[in-house]
Amino acid sequence: MIDLETFGEARQRPNAGTVVAYVLLAVGSVVMFFPFVWMLLSAFKPIREIFQLTVLPHVWTLQNFRQVLFQTAFPRWFLNSLVVAGISTVSVLFFCSLVGYTLTRLRFPGRNAIFLIILSTLMVPTEMLVIPWYVMSTQYGWVNTYWGLAFPGLIPAFGVFLMRQFFQTLPRDLFDAGRVDGVSEFGLFWRIGLPLVRPGLAALGIFNFVGNWNAFLWPLIIAKSPAMRTVPVGVALFSGEASTQWNLIMAASALAIVPVLLVFFVFQRQIIEGVVLTGVKG
Amino acid sequence: MPTPPPDAPPRRGRPRRRLTLGTREALWAYAFLLLPLAFYGFLRIYPAVQSFNLSLHRWHVDPAQRTFLGLTYYREMLSDPKLHRALTNTLLYAAIIVPAQLVLGLTIAVLLDAVRRLRPLFRAIYFSPYVTPAAAVAWVWGWMYSVNFGVFNNALIAWSDFVTRVGLPWLSIPPQAFLSDPKQALPAVAAVVVWQQLGFQVVIFLAGLQGIPRMFYDAAAIDGAGALQRFRYVTLPLLNPVMVFSVVISTIATLQLFDQVVNINFTDQGGPLNSTLSIALYMYQLAFSRFQIGYASAVTVLLFVLILVVTLLQLRLLQRRVEY
Numbered sequence: 001m002i003d004l005e006t007f008g009e010a011r012q013r014p015n016a017g018t019v020v021a022y023v024l025l026a027v028g029s030v031v032m033f034f035p036f037v038w039m040l041l042s043a044f045k046p047i048r049e050i051f052q053l054t055v056l057p058h059v060w061t062l063q064n065f066r067q068v069l070f071q072t073a074f075p076r077w078f079l080n081s082l083v084v085a086g087i088s089t090v091s092v093l094f095f096c097s098l099v100g101y102t103l104t105r106l107r108f109p110g111r112n113a114i115f116l117i118i119l120s121t122l123m124v125p126t127e128m129l130v131i132p133w134y135v136m137s138t139q140y141g142w143v144n145t146y147w148g149l150a151f152p153g154l155i156p157a158f159g160v161f162l163m164r165q166f167f168q169t170l171p172r173d174l175f176d177a178g179r180v181d182g183v184s185e186f187g188l189f190w191r192i193g194l195p196l197v198r199p200g201l202a203a204l205g206i207f208n209f210v211g212n213w214n215a216f217l218w219p220l221i222i223a224k225s226p227a228m229r230t231v232p233v234g235v236a237l238f239s240g241e242a243s244t245q246w247n248l249i250m251a252a253s254a255l256a257i258v259p260v261l262l263v264f265f266v267f268q269r270q271i272i273e274g275v276v277l278t279g280v281k282g
Numbered sequence: 283m284p285t286p287p288p289d290a291p292p293r294r295g296r297p298r299r300r301l302t303l304g305t306r307e308a309l310w311a312y313a314f315l316l317l318p319l320a321f322y323g324f325l326r327i328y329p330a331v332q333s334f335n336l337s338l339h340r341w342h343v344d345p346a347q348r349t350f351l352g353l354t355y356y357r358e359m360l361s362d363p364k365l366h367r368a369l370t371n372t373l374l375y376a377a378i379i380v381p382a383q384l385v386l387g388l389t390i391a392v393l394l395d396a397v398r399r400l401r402p403l404f405r406a407i408y409f410s411p412y413v414t415p416a417a418a419v420a421w422v423w424g425w426m427y428s429v430n431f432g433v434f435n436n437a438l439i440a441w442s443d444f445v446t447r448v449g450l451p452w453l454s455i456p457p458q459a460f461l462s463d464p465k466q467a468l469p470a471v472a473a474v475v476v477w478q479q480l481g482f483q484v485v486i487f488l489a490g491l492q493g494i495p496r497m498f499y500d501a502a503a504i505d506g507a508g509a510l511q512r513f514r515y516v517t518l519p520l521l522n523p524v525m526v527f528s529v530v531i532s533t534i535a536t537l538q539l540f541d542q543v544v545n546i547n548f549t550d551q552g553g554p555l556n557s558t559l560s561i562a563l564y565m566y567q568l569a570f571s572r573f574q575i576g577y578a579s580a581v582t583v584l585l586f587v588l589i590l591v592v593t594l595l596q597l598r599l600l601q602r603r604v605e606y
Contacts (some may be wrong), residue, residue, distance in 0.1 A: 017509065021396040028390060029407045032477070035422045036410065038433075051431045099318045108308035114315065121326040125538050125589055127562050128582040131336065131569050132329035155321050185310040214415045216541040217562070221570060236417040236545050246425065253418030260413040268406060 043251040050247050064251035073226055074252055077234035082259075084149045084219075084230060085212040091154040092208045093201055099155070100163030101189045105175055115164070122157045126217060134221055144228045152218055153211075159204050166200035167193060202270035210260050231256045333579050341575035355580035365581065367556045368564040369588075371468060375560065376536045376592075378472040379479075383532050384525065386476065387483030392513070394484065395491045405488070409481035416478070420545030423474045427460040434460065461547060464557035471558050475542050479535070483528055490524030491517070526600045530593055537589050538562050561585050 042050060043064055045057040068074045103115050133152060134143075142148035170193065178192050194201070219230045229237065235252045301309070337355055339348040359365055390408060394401055411419065426433045435457040442454030460470045494517065502512045540562040544551050551567070552559030561581065569578035 018396055021393040022400075025390070025393050025397065025400075025404050028393075029404060032411060032480070033407050035419075035426065035477075036414075038426075039418065039422045053431070053433070053436050095318050095321075098314055102311050102314045106307050106311040106314075107304065108311040111311070114319070117327070118318075118322055121322060121330075123586075123590060123593075124326065124330045125534075125582070125585055127538060127540075127565055128333045128586050129326070129329045131575060131579055131582065132332040133325070134569075135332075135336075135575075136329070151325060154325075155318050157322075157326075160318075185307070186314075189314075210413050214413070214541075216416055216544075217566070220544075221566075232415040232417045232541075235415065235421075236548060246421075249421050253415070253421055256415050256418055257413075260415075261410065264409065264413050265406065268402065268409075 039250055040254050042247070043254040045247065047247045050250075064247045065255070068248055068251045068255065072238075072248070072252070073229070074231075074234060074255070076227055077229050077231045078255070080146075080149070080223075080228060081213055081231040083146055085209050087146065087150045088153040088212050089205050089209050091150075092156060092159050093205050095155045096159030096204060097163045097167075097194060097197065097201065098189060099160045100165075101167050101193050103160070103164050104167040105170075105172075105188070105193065106185075118157050118160050122161075126152070130218060130221055133218070137222060143222060144225050148222045149219055149228070149230065153208070153215070156208070159208065162204055163197065163200055166197040170196055199270065202267060206263055206267045206270060209263055213260050333582055336576055337580035337583050339576055341573075351576070355577045358577060359580060359584065364556060364559070365561075365564060368552075368559045368561045369584075371557070371559055372537055372539065372561045372588075374468060375472055375475070375539055376533055378469060379475050379536045380529060380532050382472075382476045383480060383483045384529060386480055387528065388487050388521075388525075390480070390484045391487030391491055392517075394488055405485070408484050411478045412481035414478065416541035417545045419474065419478050420542060420548075423477075424461065424546050427470055429457065429459055429462060432460070434458070462554060464555045467547075467554060467557045471543060471546055474546060475536070475539065478542065479532065483532065486524060486528050486531075487521070490521050493524075494520045522601075526597070529600060530596050533592060533596060534589055537585065537592065540566065561588075 038055065041055060041057060044060050044062070046059055046061045046063065049057055049059065099118070103111060129152070137143050137148050142151070174192060174196075175188050178188050183191065214232055215230070216232050216236070219233045220236070223229045223233055226234075226237075235249065235256055238249050238252060336348075338351060338353070340351055342348045394404055394408075397404070425431070429435060438455050438457050442456070445451060445453040459466060461467050498516050498520065499512055502516050507515065539560045543558050543560050543563050544566075547553055547558065552563050562585070565578050565581045565585065568574045568581060
């Protein structure tokens with residue numbers, strides 16, 4: 001695998017161009033990061049300071065966080081988001097890789113047709129599915145349930161495509177050797193295939209977790225009771241419950257970002273590699 | 283299926299019907315695909331067909347009582363000014379957001395490619411808005427755009443004070459209405475989307491840049507090409523597949539714009555005066571506030587066709603085969 005940090009370093013020598021690049025990047029970073037920093041700092045401001053334009057709070061307070069955590073349903077929304085993102089991530093990792101493996105490593109009639117059918121569902125926008133999904137959900141009692149929140153994202157076609165790409169890079173001999181040694185078909189996938197596509201699993205899992213954590217349209221539709229809201233929906237609907245309490249909204253937003261930022265900073269390398277390995281190179 | 287350990291003696295006793303290796307493999311494949319195919323059939327393909335079907339019927343909870351209307355809803359779409367507004371807005375969003383992301387994303391990626399120290403830090407900073415929930419993003423930006431308390435208007439006031447004091451009052455800019463002005467609201471929302479999605483584009487372009495073999499740059503440098511010429515004749519053509527990918531992905535996402543539009547103006551969604559209304563938001567209002575299920579389904583079919591046509595056109599027009 002190409003090491004992205006050091007690849008092509010030899011050609012670099014500090015010069016005027018590099019200095020300009022640093023300056024421009026620094027200016028861009030300030031623009032990109034300012035709304036963040038401001039939101040985070042505002043979360044520590046007492047309510048009377050919230051509309052003042054100073055960046056740093058005059059008085060630092062944890063009152064906003066205390067209120068969000070103990071006087072709103074925020075902790076429940078946080079739990080809901082964790083459950084939904086957790087369920088779907090486990091399902092995505094298992095099923096997308098199982099399908100990707102089957103479509104590359106096993107030979108059977110209809111293989112290409114099945115792949116094309118799965119791929120073609122990529123073209124259908126979520127907007128086109130939410131109405132029938134909702135009709136179904138009311139029919140089967142899925143409204144206000146974790147299953148109802150999670151089912152649309154259990155086996156995304158993109159994940160199948162990604163994992164198929166990964167399994168294609170593995171040599172066929174490996175699996176033939178395993179077969180000769182009497183490894184079961186599921187064992188070939190589970191014990192030989194999966195450990196070799198770990199970078200793919202990492203990238204897929206992270207992207208999926210972040211995507212699910214931030215999902216908005218479907219949870220907004222399916223979570224009818226306040227207790228079943230996810231974090232993005234709960235925070236969005238704060239206006240109803242805490243009409244002008246911007247300080248609470250800022251504190252809730254700051255808390256909502258924590259898990260994804262954690263995931264991003266811990267797995268940054270895998271995310272970037274995942275994008276590289278998806279084959280965007282063309 | 284129990285499998286004998288590799289060193290087990292060959293199975294003796296009753297002869298069993300032997301499956302050929304190929305048949306056995308195929309059966310396993312179908313067993314692995316059973317649940318996923320049920321998922322795709324029941325939760326992806328059936329609903330897509332159902333959406334089309336719903337758009338041809340007057341909605342009723344009981345399927346037996348849905349009356350067939352044919353293309354009535356599609357004819358209705360032709361004379362619905364609000365839909366036309368949503369369609370125009372959505373195309374405008376795409377016209378602003380996609381090129382802005384392409385240019386800014388490529389520029390930042392080229393700069394990042396040129397530095398070594400601090401690259402992971404910069405990359406993280408540029409990527410972080412992408413992982414932030416739209417609701418949080420919208421609250422911060424809605425606040426920054428705020429007419430009386432916002433950062434932008436305060437900056438404009440400070441700027442105007444400054445230029446007046448130094449004797450150049452004609453350079454002063456009055457405070458703006460931003461999200462409350464029907465003319466400025468759409469570009470203001472588009473700016474938020476660009477800010478939020480930019481990091482993803484940067485990562486894609488950075489990956490593309492680092493996939494270009496260095497020997498092409500070395501060869502070009504030996505031939506006497508300057509930095510700009512190398513960018514024009516090496517980077518751009520070799521980056522074409524990545525650029526196509528980026529344009530197609532961001533166009534598809536923009537045509538489905540919903541989260542940011544809803545969140546930035548939660549009390550008057552799509553406002554002021556429908557100036558920020560997107561097709562996805564209009565569909566949502568039709569289906570889940572006004573319960574016009576049939577008409578809303580027709581709008582989603584329109585969105586599907588729009589995405590399909592635009593994507594195919596882009597692939598046709600933008601793709602160039604570059605071998606390297």
